[in-house]
Amino acid sequence: MKHWLRKWRLVSIFAMLALVLSGCGKPFLSALQPAGDVAKQQYDLILFSLGVMTLVIIVVVILFTIVVVRFRRKSDSEIPKQVEGSHTLEIVWTVIPILIILVIAVPTVAVTFAQGDVSAIGKKDKDGNPENLVVNVRAHLYWWEFEYPDLGIVTSQDLVIPTEEKVYFQIQSADVKHSFWIPPLGGKLDANPDNVNKFFLDVKQDKADNVNEIFYGKCAELCGPSHAYMDFKVKALSKDDFNQWVDDMKNASAPEPTTDLARKGEEVFNNSCMSCHAISPTEDNRLAPNLTNFGEREAVAGILDHNEDELKRWIREGKKIKPGNEMPEFNEKMISNEELDALAAYLMELKVQNK
Numbered sequence: 001m002k003h004w005l006r007k008w009r010l011v012s013i014f015a016m017l018a019l020v021l022s023g024c025g026k027p028f029l030s031a032l033q034p035a036g037d038v039a040k041q042q043y044d045l046i047l048f049s050l051g052v053m054t055l056v057i058i059v060v061v062i063l064f065t066i067v068v069v070r071f072r073r074k075s076d077s078e079i080p081k082q083v084e085g086s087h088t089l090e091i092v093w094t095v096i097p098i099l100i101i102l103v104i105a106v107p108t109v110a111v112t113f114a115q116g117d118v119s120a121i122g123k124k125d126k127d128g129n130p131e132n133l134v135v136n137v138r139a140h141l142y143w144w145e146f147e148y149p150d151l152g153i154v155t156s157q158d159l160v161i162p163t164e165e166k167v168y169f170q171i172q173s174a175d176v177k178h179s180f181w182i183p184p185l186g187g188k189l190d191a192n193p194d195n196v197n198k199f200f201l202d203v204k205q206d207k208a209d210n211v212n213e214i215f216y217g218k219c220a221e222l223c224g225p226s227h228a229y230m231d232f233k234v235k236a237l238s239k240d241d242f243n244q245w246v247d248d249m250k251n252a253s254a255p256e257p258t259t260d261l262a263r264k265g266e267e268v269f270n271n272s273c274m275s276c277h278a279i280s281p282t283e284d285n286r287l288a289p290n291l292t293n294f295g296e297r298e299a300v301a302g303i304l305d306h307n308e309d310e311l312k313r314w315i316r317e318g319k320k321i322k323p324g325n326e327m328p329e330f331n332e333k334m335i336s337n338e339e340l341d342a343l344a345a346y347l348m349e350l351k352v353q354n355k
């Protein structure tokens, strides 16, 4: 192959990579823009290790260059001085790497253990109330369920948490292995079917303001054909707003459709959808996302824009949108276009706040 052609290929690959990766640099999605103490500590560790490694590379390259220049063969007959079996040299190049590893290991191990400490789960204050917020995360093919065991509420797809405090997560899967990851808030943790994994995360208020209170979460373990669509949103609210949301959820009454269309939609829903979907915040129905506050979601099914058209598209051809997902598709024979309009109107009215 012509030389210039090969170079051109390399350049275009790097250009494409740069273009694709530039999409990752968003504050609501980037692990390189930490939004809490946990994420910041992890980020600092990355930078620190990178710094040490860069230093090593620089020193090695300098030594290498000196050796190449100074000791290159000057005549055919010359043999350089042989230093095989030098104790001093052997000790030097064994001790230096050990020191470097220690320098990296001490802070890494310290942070790892500190961040793995979940002994605060279950602690009560003197009034008998839990000291920390705990969220049980259940991963499903391809959606997320969030249960607040101490508050008695369940929601899905949009995780709601308060800022400026540690939030503890107990993570499990209902089917295959998934992984719970909110890049700006910290490292991921596996969701396994057989055991519960625990950790905590936190969000700074100013970082939440910076992204209009919404961070993006992902599944980070290849789990099936729609793995890449297994997204969720994280609403990080101030403590007051969070408490307000909890109150609204707890006091959510049965939905009362406000229009004739929505009333008709309720009927369709009760006939075709109720067997899987719960619409009360205390009902822990593990078959499908809880829709109590669906009207206030950021997305439909985690990935589509939150509007009636996308909602209808989801009901009609959800399997095209998320291949392999477990909700049946409803064609025109099952639900007429009129009924579909009614359903959409009804679902969009499902709200617990600012009704």
Ligand code: HEC
Binding pocket: 141, 142, 143, 156, 157, 269, 272, 273, 274, 275, 276, 277, 287, 288, 289, 290, 291, 294, 297, 299, 300, 301, 302, 311, 314, 315, 322, 325, 326, 327, 328, 330, 335, 343, 347
């Ligand atoms: C067999 C159980 C089942 C039935 C019946 C069912 N669904 Fe679903 N539904 C699911 C599952 C599972 C998901 C999650 C799919 C995913 O995201 O992977 C889902 C997701 C959804 C979502 C997105 C939820 C969110 O939080 O964004 C909506 C909206 C929805 N269903 C509406 C309906 C409507 C309307 C009906 C009735 C016409 C219906 N579903 C019937 C199982 C079901």
Ligand SMILES: [Cu+2]
Binding pocket: 177, 178, 179, 219, 220, 221, 222, 223, 224, 227, 230
């Ligand atoms: Cu997954």
